[in-house]
Amino acid sequence: MKRVSIGGVPEHFNLAWYLTLKEGEYKKEGINLSWQDYPDGTGAMCKALRSGDIDIAVILTEGIIKDIIAGNPSKIVQTFVQTPLIWGVHVAEQSNYKTIEALKGKKAAISRYGSGSHLMAYVNAENHQWDLKTDLDFEIINDLNGAVKGLTQGKADYFLWEKFMTKPLVDQKIFRRIDDCPSPWPCFVIAAREDFIETNKDELKTILHIINRTTADFKAIPNIDYTIANRYNQKIEDVQEWLNLTEWSQGLIDEVAVMEVQKQLFSLDIIPEIVDHNKLTTVV
Structure with missing residues (x-):
């Protein structure tokens, strides 16, 4: 069974990963996917991708774009949450x-x-x-x-x-x-280390297929609002407001959004240059 490690923040955005792991959906496809919580967020996940501690990260768009430009050998393979944070x-x-x-x-x-x-x-x-x-x-x-x-x-x-x-x-x-x-752009993307993408493309496609199938119907899961409220100590009315505001994605982040992030980061002197879309993203 192929071992794959993935990291993300322990927040309601990532509940779909927990549900698919709980149901053993990746193991059914011969993938032993292990989830690592990163409560201290994007900076810690960028470090983990660089060191090889994780293969994949569900990560803030602006943070991973900044770090790829700074030399992180990873690529964005998909948007995860389309709406702004x-x-x-x-x-x-x-x-x-x-x-x-x-x-x-x-x-x-x-x-x-x-x-x-x-x-x-x-x-x-x-x-x-x-x-x-x-x-x-x-x-x-x-x-x-x-x-x-x-x-x-x-x-x-x-x-x-x-x-x-x-x-x-x-x-x-x-x-x-x-x-x-x-944030004036899609808030979360899925990024993977380039060496992992090159050698595990089929496994990555399978992982994305499973999570996308779940996020496409996430809001229709029976009592999902109560599940989120109980798991993350939220009031039910807050969860329902959040669900109404949030849309997941099953596609690659587009060039316009990537450019908007870069223009903003460049104007703030956070990145030294604006790079091509294909230096930050790849189609799996």
Whole structure:
């Protein structure tokens, strides 16, 4: 049986992977697919792809594009979630910050450099015409638990993270969300190491076929809203809102979206150049 390792964030976006693994769908096709949670997100997965710790990652679009340009020997093989990610801009409940403008020049908590929370802090700053050199400062907090500690203790002032996953912390009055910052592109893609793609194309096609079959009908799974609410400690009305907003994809990210990501990252001085679509993606 062929062993394949895949990584992703332990969030509701990836429940379809858990369901297909639970049903043993990959093993039926001779593939022993092992899932690795990466609660500290895209930066950690980029590192894992580079080191060969994982073969495939379900990863933020902007993060993997940045890292491929920086030398990560991987390619995007498919869009996973077509809709934008809605990042909430959060502060500690007891903080004095009430508006985005009050956060100008303050310290952003980020999981690590190159992560989504890092890159979207730049997007948020650009949206509000801040000076990217003087109005941004960062504190590495690793993951969501680290953000709770960092904001509560005053080590950082604000934190960008997916709004529905942080909603329980808002409901518990640990965080206060003062704004939303949607990513202006499809939020998650599936990327794989180039050496894995070259030597395991059939297995990769099979894995994509299985997950695509599930995501195509994901919203029609009986009681899926209650399953998500129970598994991820969410209120049912929040899950239903999230499901209404979210669309999965079964196709390769298009050139227009890839260019939009690159233009934004280049304008923010996060990437040194804009490269061709085929240097970042491949058809399996």
